[in-house]
Amino acid sequence: MEIAKIAFIGTGVMGTSIVKHLLDSNYEVVVNTRTKGKADSLIEAGAVWADTVVAAVEHADLVFTMVGYPADVEEVYFGVGGILSTGRAGQILIDMTTSSPALAKRIAEAGAKLQMETIDAPVSGGDVGAKNGTLSIMCGGDEKTFDKISPVLSVFGKNIVYQGIAGAGQHAKMCNQLAIASNMIGVCEALAYAEKAGLNPKTVLQSISTGAAGSWSLSNLAPRMLNGDFEPGFYVKHFLKDMNIALAEAEAMKLALPGLQLARDMYEKLVEKGFSDKGTQVLYKSY
Template sequence: CAHLMKAGHKISVYNRSKEKANGLIDMGAIWCSNPKEVAEKSNILFTIVGFPHDVEEVYFGEHGILKSIKSGSIIIDMTTSEPSLAQKIYNEARKLGVSSLDAPVSGGDVGAKNGTLAIMIGGDKEAYETVLPFFNLMGQNISFMGKEGAGQHTKMSNQILIASTMIGTIESLLYAFKAGNDLEKVIQVIGKGAAGCWSINNLGPRIAKGNFEPGFFIKHFVKDMGIALKEAKLMNLSLPGLALAYQFYMYAMALGLENLGSQGLFKVLAKMNGI
């Protein structure tokens, strides 16, 4: 939202915790008491919340967006959520003469702050072309993936890859730590070679410094992996690497680490090895 406001756009906002919107309100955003009120004041509406049940409430609840959205409007859900829910929103919005896009993002807290997110979009192509200038304010890698739900399916592919990559990143650094190597030097070297990836280059330095603060919460990653496993089951698809990563992160949840960043899995594997 801040990127939109800095570009000169007027916005109305709602958050369940008003204090989280105070920065935007101070910049001139109009505060609304619920999603329905935001929809009444807007013709282009972005949402991003935590879980699929939150998306359901925001769109279909008593004070939901679809209770008051105007015909001709465009709604864009940027939550990482279920493809089937994206399709449900699309179908219900269409009955109201409203265009819908599912547009989950990747890039973490750094990407959000710097406007460098990857945004993967499914839904109405004409609506996508209309709001592309807004997406360009939020990210650098903007891709239209196809019909409704295609954005969410692409995000699932992203999360499946990250799941196994995180295990590899953490095992690599755990090995280096046990061997007595300087973790920061190890990251500098292997991050520039064939093993280089976003996880080692962005989360590796945080692990080396003992920084497990969330850019992306473990509890949200578990949610994403659960969605991917559910969708894979519907497609009769076996994804053993994802299933293993899911179990490790569920163990992290059992240990009370759900509010750490995804790199907090290092604590789990360290505990398993008596470190």
């Protein structure tokens, strides 16, 4: 199957950069998002605007969705005028929203009945990874479908891994968020300790970023913390949503995750203080 026409629903911080990579690779891309102004730069770059989801997906070979919350995914796929009520047999649907594994399975089951192929493909790498085309992409669904879409995913991703059946991509993303949640606490506490000890935190970063303590958050977000840059590469509100999904899944599996629980509680306090729309590195303000 030749993939020539792509629909992309949801052009936020991550989606905008992904669409630009697709346009640069000469794909025909139709975009739809709740606020048209967020798509202006893409329209200027050659994307076609669609006023509705129906209009966006009508002629697409491949449909990407990247929206905010599971409720948004539900609406885009199952709502009136949603993809599953207006799409056509043979289309491939890829949801890159970090969402519920159970919802990914529902989409796959509904799509199969309509002869549509589906992949859940949440990503990691933040705004930097999206801009540089180096995202890590975790995929769940039919492996033959994964093979079909891999060339498209490689346009904006570098670490593209098939995780298993529908929902497996979302479970893998939960593992990713678990690792980040506890790591962010460690990064913030390391910087707070350095300052209290009278050290230059930037100099400390030079030493620990490339050692055993090294991590993406330490290299990319710690410098933003020290510069007072708390603008989002990934929103606090979305991170909190992910942690709640992971905790619900863990509870269903009878798995205790005290580290994640602590991180969730800390981020909830940041939301209460009005930091929902800041980047996850705003956790540093807790110290």
